[in-house]
Amino acid sequence: MTGAPVIHIVDDDASFRAAISRVLKVSGFEIADYESAISFLRGIETAKPGCILLDVNMPSFDGLQLQEELAKLSHGWPIVFMTGRGDVPTSVRAIKAGAEDFLLKPVSKETLLDAIRRALAGFEATKQQQDQINSLRSLIATLTPRESEVFALMVRGKMNKQIAFQLGTSERTIKAHRHMVMEKLQVHSFAEAVSIAEKTGLLAPSAARGVENP
CATH class of the missing domain: 1.10.10.10 (Winged helix-like DNA-binding domain superfamily/Winged helix DNA-binding domain)
Incomplete structure (x- = not known):
């Protein structure tokens, strides 16, 4: 991934978005924040690839629904869920649907950064593998x-x-x-x-x- 990795923070809590943005910017990440899943979907076509830091509980359109919608769009950016009211069934559902991690608020800086870096490393490895496959398919063509x-x-x-x-x-x-x-x-x-x-x-x-x- 070229340039600073982008972390897309999708959370309806403005103070949380601001706090997490400060932590991540100091750690060298580029930040894009969204107040709702709908606002993220509206800007997805022009957004830079990166990791999605996603709240579970949001009004109207929650994090799990956004995860499902992204899957329908074949959108492969890694997702790290964060929530203040997590439960085992929800976390299992999120992970089975492809989430990289499921974190409970409040979360330490080290735990958050480790989760994000693992997600980005996995995304980069998958992208390189897909690029290789596309190159081989071009030869076959x-x-x-x-x-x-x-x-x-x-x-x-x-x-x-x-x-x-x-x-x-x-x-x-x-x-x-x-x-x-x-x-x-x-x-x-x-x-x-x-x-x-x-x-x-x-x-x-x-x-x-x-x-x-x-």
Whole structure:
């Protein structure tokens, strides 16, 4: 994540927002605060990515409802819940729905900062993983339809002669397609090609049989 991480404080208590903002600014974070879940949703399209510090109990539209709405929007920013009236069922529901942490007010500075830093570290790791997957999918998109068919069969352990028979062409042609697949995917081994198929969801980890060449 480039620049100072942004902490989005969503809480209807103005004094709490101000106090937490001061603590986080001194700790090097950029702050954006919102008086309600609705105001956060209104500004989400132009907001910078970061961690959401979210109150559970708010009028009209509470924190759990906002969490559900963000899930519908496929919005993956990490959420750290904070509440003065927490209970076990609520915390379990929040965590099961993907919240990074569930803290009870008042919370110490150290506990809060640890939760936020863990959430941001997890978010960054997930983002890097997704960026890698998107890059690999872009490579796969350069394959022709026939090369895609060869790729799908080769990573499942099919030998060249088996692929040729299944696709109704010659083994020499399959070898040529296979060479182009490896070149376009920028890999030098069968194992690397299988890894790409697994990482992009085209192949279950147990599906490859480890046959590199026929």
